[in-house]
Amino acid sequence: MTERVLALQPLAAEQRTQLEQTGVEIVDAADWESQSPITIIFGWDKEVGPAALMAPNNHVKWIQTVSAGIDYLPLDWIKAHDVQVTNASGVYSPAIAESTLGYLLYFVRGFNEAVKNQAGHFWQQPARDDLSLLASQRVVIYGTGSIGQSIAKLLNGFGNRPAGVNRSGHPVDGFETAVSLDNDYELLKNADIVINAMPATSTTVHYFDETFFKQLDGLNVFVNVGRGKSVDQQALMNALLYQNVLHAALDVFEEEPLDKNSRLWDYPNVLVTPHETGFAKENTKPILGIFEKNLSAWLNDGSLPVNLTDVSLGY
Amino acid sequence: MTERVLALQPLAAEQRTQLEQTGVEIVDAADWESQSPITIIFGWDKEVGPAALMAPNNHVKWIQTVSAGIDYLPLDWIKAHDVQVTNASGVYSPAIAESTLGYLLYFVRGFNEAVKNQAGHFWQQPARDDLSLLASQRVVIYGTGSIGQSIAKLLNGFGNRPAGVNRSGHPVDGFETAVSLDNDYELLKNADIVINAMPATSTTVHYFDETFFKQLDGLNVFVNVGRGKSVDQQALMNALLYQNVLHAALDVFEEEPLDKNSRLWDYPNVLVTPHETGFAKENTKPILGIFEKNLSAWLNDGSLPVNLTDVSLGY
Structure with missing residues (x-):
């Protein structure tokens, strides 16, 4: 039987040809109702996706997402119907890491003040000792997976070896040290920068809460490029007000888009980006x-060697 | 004879003690008139410096600056009186390189738009293909000395190997290739980013002029962390207007401070910083x-092994 791939992710002509050479048929979003059975879905669309997945004529056995997270899929239905899901974990890490380094340099190298002074035409040099080198900042990264490791690698190029926090405290390449989630207290006492790069799990929801922020005394920069729900946003705003945290760079939020009336937009020591750090044409x-790698294995022996998720765990 | 060092650069107590242990006497700026002869000047001050240097009671033979440039010193007098000058070249390169990477990430990773959108409370994601990775940007660095090399080294950590432009086109560590100043045309045809890190010499004044900018067709980012006089500011503003150049990050200007009425402050695609990229408490x-290294050699055999400048050349 020829596999029919519903492409919910736009494909350039040469990409389409490349996929068709494996022997599959590509079905466009517009044609999904007339061409069945669809057996594979590439990408997702919140209207067409569930409709095509659940249509009785189709027999979808595998969804390849173009995202790292899979929490927007109808996971219960997927699990009940033995559909396998592979994700694009790892693809976005270089882009997220580059943006994270940009965040850190923005605050450490004084750009936040420069941007505000530029708006008022103020030539206002800081004191020479007011600026630091990123090289010397003590960085703690929560999450030592693909994103955390990519950030650590770029920091290493600045001569900076960060500390990592992960579930078990196991050592990871590029990190000076790593501790488990419940042993982070000592690291935080000396930290200049804290970066959240953890996935969304039950453990990480509101991990960064009032208790967390209150142990900080003038942390230079707090970064969230992990998940919005990991941070209690109100607690962070209080921490910024009481200078437990001096600056924050945030790409993800408890609710997205960030509400137009959120006070967070106006904090002079916060950089807000619209969940875009993973974006890159590359x-x-x-x-x-x-x-392609999964498709070729799937056609060959039905296996999915790259980024097969555990639907029960949600990642 | 005990050497008397006029300290025009503030010294912490332990630094003072450390210097005194070599056997020299430290004279503070306030006491310069009562303590002669002064034989060495450390740092500079535009009032006390020339007065102490030229006072008949003093016999200054050596000035150690805390800056890389020495163009603010009375070089003609210094040359006529055989005073030697050592500078602090190299010290500022790590800081300048970090800020330069910050500039590049600011524009390449979409922060310029994010900052403006934040001011208006706009959650406005770019198209996924609108952002790039710094890793893939084709970077050309003018000047492959200490600053250029420090920038190249940080870029290498992003997997980016820049091209260099220097006087002779000699190869330099960390650069994929290097060409001479009159052979830069081919490099520029494919460049995404141009960084000026050249010193101020007669060759480099207005090197970046109308002719230079007109050969560019939508250069992503132009950076000046070299000297203000290397760039014809009016020509750059025209290039930004006609999109020969899409974005610019500038730390140095033809006249500093940048005039409060300069139109440059208001260009939405320009980041202005107040000649601060070299600042760092480190x-x-x-x-x-x-x-200290020079002082120890000077006391030992009268040599100055580190950063001795050629006063006739001005660097």
């Missing part, structure tokens, strides 16, 4: 690379 | 390190 190729 | 130690 991602298209590796996403397709994952799909 | 610089104090290496500056004193250079002075």
Whole structure:
């Protein structure tokens, strides 16, 4: 039987040809109702996705997402119907790591003040000792997976070896040291920068809460490029007000888009970006690379060697 | 004869003690008139410096600056009186390189738009293909000395190997290739980013002029962390207007401070910083390190092994 792939992710002509050479048929979003059975879905669309997945004529056995997270999929239905899900974990890490380094340099190298002074035409040099080198900042990264490791690697290029926090405290390449989640107290006492790069799990929801922030005494920069729900946003705003935290750079939020009336927009020591740190035109190729590798194995022996998720765990 | 060092650069108590242990006497700025003869000047002050240097009671033979440039010194008098000058070249390069990477990430990773959108409470995601990775940007660095090399080294950590432009086109560590100043045309055709890190010499004044900018077709980012006089500011503003250049990050200007009425402040695609990229509290130690090394050699055999400048050339 020829596999029919519903492409909910736009494909360039040559990408389409490349996929068709494996022997599959590509079905466009517009044609999904007339071409069945669909057996594979590439990408997602919140209207077409569930409709095509659940249509009785289709027999979807595998979804390849173009995202790292899979929490927006109808996971209960997927689990009940033995559909396998592979994700694009890892693809976005280089982009997220680059943006994170940009965040850190923005605050450590005085750009936050420069941008505000520029708006008022103020030539206002800081004191020479007011600026630091990123090289010397003590960085703690929560989450030592693909994103955390990519950030650590870029920091290493600045001569900076961060500390890591993960579930078990196991050592990780590029990190000076690593401790488990319940042993982070000593690290935080001396930290200048804290970066959240943890996935969303039951353990990480509101991990960064009032108790967490209150142990900090003038942390230079807090970064969230993990999940919005990991941070109690109100507690963070209080921490910024009481200078437990001096600056924050945030790409993810408890609710997205961030409410137009949120006070967070106006904090002078906060940089808000609209959940975009993972974006890069360079991602298209590796996403397709994952799909092709899985597709070729799937057609060969039904296996999915790259980024197979555990639907019960949700990642 | 005991050497008397006029300290025009503030010294912490332990630094003072450390210097005195070599056997020199330290004279503070306030006491310069009562303590002669002064034989060495450390740092500079535009009032006390020339007065102490030229006072008939003093016999200054050596000035150790805390800056890389020495163009603010009375070089003609210095040359006529055989005073030697050592500078702090190299000390500021790590800081300038970190800020330069910050500039690049600011524009390449979309922060310029994010900052403006934040001011208006706009949650406005770019298209996924609108952002790039710094890793893939084709970077050309003018000047492959200490600053250029420090920038290249940080770029290498992003997997980016820049091209260099220098006087002779000689190869330099960390650069994929290097060409001479009159052979830069081919490099520029494919460049995404151009960084000026050249010193001020007769060759480099207005090197970046109308002719230079007109050969560019939508250069992503132009950076000046070299000298203000290397760039024809009016030509750059035109290039930004006609999109020969899409974004610019500037730390140095033809006249500093940048005039309050300059239109440059208001360009939405320009980041202005107030000649601060070299600032870092981490610089104090290496500056004193250079002075101590020179002082120890000077007391031993009258040599100045570190950063001796050629006063006739001005650097």
